[in-house]
Amino acid sequence: MEKPLALKVMVIDDSKTIRRTAELLLEHAGCRVITAIDGFDALAKIVDERPDIIFIDVMMPRLDGYQTCALLKSNSAFSAIAVVMLSSRDGLFDKARGRSVGSDQFLTKPFSKQELLAAIGAHVPGFAA
Template structure:
Protein backbone atom coordinates (compact mmCIF):
# COMPACT_ATOMS: atom_id res chain seq x y z
CA UNK A 1 0.00 0.00 0.00
CA UNK A 2 1.39 3.38 -0.97
CA UNK A 3 1.12 6.28 1.41
CA UNK A 4 -1.00 9.20 0.19
CA UNK A 5 1.13 12.06 1.49
CA UNK A 6 -1.35 14.65 0.26
CA UNK A 7 -3.94 13.43 2.73
CA UNK A 8 -1.55 13.65 5.71
CA UNK A 9 -1.18 16.35 8.32
CA UNK A 10 2.25 16.18 9.93
CA UNK A 11 3.27 18.06 13.07
CA UNK A 12 6.89 19.02 13.74
CA UNK A 13 7.71 20.12 17.29
CA UNK A 14 11.20 21.54 17.69
CA UNK A 15 12.64 24.63 19.37
CA UNK A 16 15.09 24.99 16.48
CA UNK A 17 13.70 27.18 13.72
CA UNK A 18 16.15 25.58 11.27
CA UNK A 19 14.91 22.05 11.98
CA UNK A 20 11.26 23.14 11.79
CA UNK A 21 11.84 24.93 8.49
CA UNK A 22 13.87 22.05 6.99
CA UNK A 23 11.28 19.43 7.93
CA UNK A 24 8.42 21.65 6.77
CA UNK A 25 10.05 22.23 3.38
CA UNK A 26 10.76 18.52 2.84
CA UNK A 27 7.26 17.49 3.89
CA UNK A 28 5.48 20.12 1.83
CA UNK A 29 7.42 18.99 -1.26
CA UNK A 30 5.79 15.55 -1.01
CA UNK A 31 2.37 17.11 -0.44
CA UNK A 32 1.87 16.91 3.33
CA UNK A 33 0.06 19.60 5.29
CA UNK A 34 2.49 20.71 8.00
CA UNK A 35 1.85 22.21 11.42
CA UNK A 36 4.84 23.37 13.46
CA UNK A 37 5.23 24.08 17.16
CA UNK A 38 8.14 25.54 19.11
CA UNK A 39 7.73 23.41 22.24
CA UNK A 40 5.47 20.95 23.98
CA UNK A 41 3.04 23.53 25.37
CA UNK A 42 2.67 25.16 21.97
CA UNK A 43 2.17 21.71 20.42
CA UNK A 44 -0.51 20.48 22.83
CA UNK A 45 -2.80 23.37 21.94
CA UNK A 46 -2.24 22.82 18.20
CA UNK A 47 -2.69 19.02 18.31
CA UNK A 48 -6.30 19.33 19.41
CA UNK A 49 -7.03 21.91 16.69
CA UNK A 50 -5.19 20.23 13.81
CA UNK A 51 -5.43 16.51 14.63
CA UNK A 52 -2.13 15.53 12.95
CA UNK A 53 -1.75 12.04 11.46
CA UNK A 54 1.85 11.79 12.67
CA UNK A 55 3.98 13.85 15.06
CA UNK A 56 7.74 14.47 15.09
CA UNK A 57 8.99 15.78 18.43
CA UNK A 58 12.44 16.97 19.46
CA UNK A 59 13.69 15.56 22.76
CA UNK A 60 15.65 18.56 24.02
CA UNK A 61 13.25 21.49 24.36
CA UNK A 62 12.68 24.11 27.05
CA UNK A 63 9.64 24.00 29.38
CA UNK A 64 8.21 20.64 28.26
CA UNK A 65 10.73 18.24 26.72
CA UNK A 66 10.03 15.64 24.04
CA UNK A 67 9.61 12.78 26.49
CA UNK A 68 7.01 14.71 28.52
CA UNK A 69 5.26 15.88 25.36
CA UNK A 70 5.13 12.34 23.95
CA UNK A 71 3.81 10.94 27.24
CA UNK A 72 1.05 13.58 27.33
CA UNK A 73 0.04 12.81 23.72
CA UNK A 74 0.03 9.05 24.33
CA UNK A 75 -1.93 9.42 27.59
CA UNK A 76 -4.74 11.23 25.76
CA UNK A 77 -7.30 8.70 24.54
CA UNK A 78 -7.99 10.73 21.37
CA UNK A 79 -4.34 10.76 20.29
CA UNK A 80 -3.03 7.52 21.81
CA UNK A 81 -2.79 5.83 18.41
CA UNK A 82 -1.16 8.83 16.66
CA UNK A 83 2.43 7.84 15.76
CA UNK A 84 5.04 9.95 17.58
CA UNK A 85 8.60 9.99 16.28
CA UNK A 86 11.32 11.35 18.56
CA UNK A 87 14.02 13.59 17.09
CA UNK A 88 17.39 13.87 18.79
CA UNK A 89 20.88 15.02 18.03
CA UNK A 90 22.11 12.17 20.27
CA UNK A 91 22.07 8.64 18.93
CA UNK A 92 22.13 7.04 22.37
CA UNK A 93 20.59 3.75 23.43
CA UNK A 94 19.37 5.39 26.63
CA UNK A 95 17.47 8.05 24.67
CA UNK A 96 15.89 5.45 22.40
CA UNK A 97 14.88 3.30 25.37
CA UNK A 98 13.44 6.26 27.24
CA UNK A 99 11.53 7.24 24.10
CA UNK A 100 10.01 3.76 23.93
CA UNK A 101 9.01 3.92 27.59
CA UNK A 102 6.98 7.11 27.04
CA UNK A 103 5.34 5.55 23.99
CA UNK A 104 7.25 6.88 20.99
CA UNK A 105 6.89 4.82 17.83
CA UNK A 106 10.24 5.57 16.22
CA UNK A 107 13.45 7.57 16.74
CA UNK A 108 15.34 9.70 14.22
CA UNK A 109 18.76 11.21 14.77
CA UNK A 110 19.29 14.80 13.65
CA UNK A 111 20.26 15.93 11.14
CA UNK A 112 17.86 13.63 9.32
CA UNK A 113 17.75 13.17 5.57
CA UNK A 114 14.69 13.51 3.39
CA UNK A 115 14.62 9.74 2.89
CA UNK A 116 14.74 9.10 6.67
CA UNK A 117 11.90 11.56 7.27
CA UNK A 118 9.73 10.15 4.47
CA UNK A 119 10.64 6.56 5.41
CA UNK A 120 9.53 7.12 9.01
CA UNK A 121 6.18 8.47 7.82
CA UNK A 122 5.71 5.58 5.41
CA UNK A 123 6.44 2.92 8.00
CA UNK A 124 4.25 4.51 10.69
CA UNK A 125 1.29 5.37 8.46
CA UNK A 126 1.34 1.86 6.98
CA UNK A 127 1.28 0.40 10.48
CA UNK A 128 -1.66 2.51 11.62
CA UNK A 129 -3.73 1.94 8.47
CA UNK A 130 -2.94 -1.78 8.14
Protein backbone atom coordinates in the same frame (compact mmCIF):
# COMPACT_ATOMS: atom_id res chain seq x y z
CA MET B 1 -12.37 13.34 -9.05
CA GLU B 2 -11.68 14.67 -5.56
CA LYS B 3 -8.10 15.23 -4.55
CA PRO B 4 -7.27 13.26 -1.39
CA LEU B 5 -6.69 15.35 1.71
CA ALA B 6 -3.03 16.05 2.35
CA LEU B 7 -1.41 14.11 5.15
CA LYS B 8 -1.11 16.32 8.24
CA VAL B 9 2.37 16.21 9.75
CA MET B 10 3.36 18.09 12.89
CA VAL B 11 6.98 19.09 13.53
CA ILE B 12 7.78 20.19 17.09
CA ASP B 13 11.26 21.64 17.58
CA ASP B 14 12.66 24.70 19.32
CA SER B 15 15.10 25.18 16.42
CA LYS B 16 13.64 27.37 13.68
CA THR B 17 16.14 25.85 11.24
CA ILE B 18 15.00 22.28 11.94
CA ARG B 19 11.30 23.26 11.74
CA ARG B 20 11.83 25.07 8.44
CA THR B 21 13.95 22.27 6.92
CA ALA B 22 11.42 19.59 7.83
CA GLU B 23 8.56 21.79 6.64
CA LEU B 24 10.16 22.32 3.22
CA LEU B 25 11.02 18.63 2.77
CA LEU B 26 7.55 17.45 3.80
CA GLU B 27 5.61 20.08 1.84
CA HIS B 28 7.61 19.09 -1.24
CA ALA B 29 6.31 15.54 -0.67
CA GLY B 30 2.72 16.84 -0.59
CA CYS B 31 2.18 16.92 3.17
CA ARG B 32 0.45 19.67 5.11
CA VAL B 33 2.85 20.73 7.85
CA ILE B 34 1.96 22.19 11.24
CA THR B 35 4.88 23.45 13.32
CA ALA B 36 5.25 24.13 17.02
CA ILE B 37 8.13 25.54 19.07
CA ASP B 38 7.68 23.34 22.15
CA GLY B 39 5.35 20.87 23.83
CA PHE B 40 2.95 23.48 25.20
CA ASP B 41 2.60 25.14 21.79
CA ALA B 42 2.10 21.70 20.21
CA LEU B 43 -0.58 20.44 22.59
CA ALA B 44 -2.94 23.30 21.75
CA LYS B 45 -2.40 22.78 18.02
CA ILE B 46 -2.79 18.98 18.22
CA VAL B 47 -6.30 19.37 19.67
CA ASP B 48 -7.32 21.61 16.74
CA GLU B 49 -5.39 19.99 13.91
CA ARG B 50 -5.35 16.24 14.72
CA PRO B 51 -2.11 15.47 12.83
CA ASP B 52 -1.57 12.02 11.28
CA ILE B 53 2.01 11.81 12.57
CA ILE B 54 4.18 13.94 14.87
CA PHE B 55 7.95 14.50 14.72
CA ILE B 56 9.13 15.81 18.08
CA ASP B 57 12.49 17.05 19.31
CA VAL B 58 13.69 15.43 22.53
CA MET B 59 15.38 18.48 24.06
CA MET B 60 13.14 21.56 24.28
CA PRO B 61 12.48 24.20 26.94
CA ARG B 62 9.31 24.14 29.09
CA LEU B 63 7.81 20.78 27.98
CA ASP B 64 10.36 18.46 26.37
CA GLY B 65 9.76 15.74 23.80
CA TYR B 66 9.57 12.90 26.29
CA GLN B 67 7.00 14.71 28.46
CA THR B 68 4.94 15.74 25.43
CA CYS B 69 4.97 12.21 23.99
CA ALA B 70 3.97 10.71 27.36
CA LEU B 71 1.03 13.15 27.62
CA LEU B 72 -0.16 12.31 24.10
CA LYS B 73 0.16 8.56 24.51
CA SER B 74 -1.69 8.61 27.86
CA ASN B 75 -4.69 10.43 26.29
CA SER B 76 -7.04 8.05 24.48
CA ALA B 77 -8.02 10.79 22.00
CA PHE B 78 -4.43 11.09 20.75
CA SER B 79 -2.70 7.82 21.66
CA ALA B 80 -3.06 6.39 18.14
CA ILE B 81 -1.08 9.25 16.55
CA ALA B 82 2.39 8.05 15.57
CA VAL B 83 5.17 9.93 17.36
CA VAL B 84 8.73 9.98 16.00
CA MET B 85 11.35 11.36 18.39
CA LEU B 86 14.13 13.55 16.94
CA SER B 87 17.46 13.96 18.69
CA SER B 88 21.03 14.93 17.93
CA ARG B 89 22.04 12.32 20.53
CA ASP B 90 22.03 8.73 19.35
CA GLY B 91 22.50 7.04 22.71
CA LEU B 92 20.84 3.85 23.86
CA PHE B 93 19.47 5.65 26.91
CA ASP B 94 17.72 8.25 24.74
CA LYS B 95 16.18 5.59 22.51
CA ALA B 96 15.07 3.49 25.49
CA ARG B 97 13.55 6.53 27.19
CA GLY B 98 11.70 7.36 23.96
CA ARG B 99 10.24 3.84 23.83
CA SER B 100 9.30 4.01 27.51
CA VAL B 101 7.08 7.07 26.89
CA GLY B 102 5.44 5.44 23.88
CA SER B 103 7.28 6.85 20.86
CA ASP B 104 6.97 4.84 17.66
CA GLN B 105 10.42 5.59 16.25
CA PHE B 106 13.63 7.51 16.98
CA LEU B 107 15.47 9.52 14.29
CA THR B 108 18.87 11.10 14.76
CA LYS B 109 19.48 14.67 13.52
CA PRO B 110 20.44 15.68 10.97
CA PHE B 111 17.78 13.67 9.16
CA SER B 112 17.26 13.27 5.43
CA LYS B 113 14.11 13.64 3.37
CA GLN B 114 14.22 9.87 2.81
CA GLU B 115 14.33 9.20 6.56
CA LEU B 116 11.34 11.49 7.22
CA LEU B 117 9.29 9.95 4.42
CA ALA B 118 10.27 6.40 5.42
CA ALA B 119 9.12 7.11 8.98
CA ILE B 120 5.78 8.39 7.70
CA GLY B 121 5.45 5.36 5.41
CA ALA B 122 6.15 3.02 8.32
CA HIS B 123 3.54 4.54 10.63
CA VAL B 124 0.79 6.04 8.46
CA PRO B 125 -1.25 3.47 6.50
CA GLY B 126 -1.71 4.29 2.84
CA PHE B 127 1.04 6.92 2.66
CA ALA B 128 3.17 6.72 -0.45
CA ALA B 129 5.83 9.37 -1.02
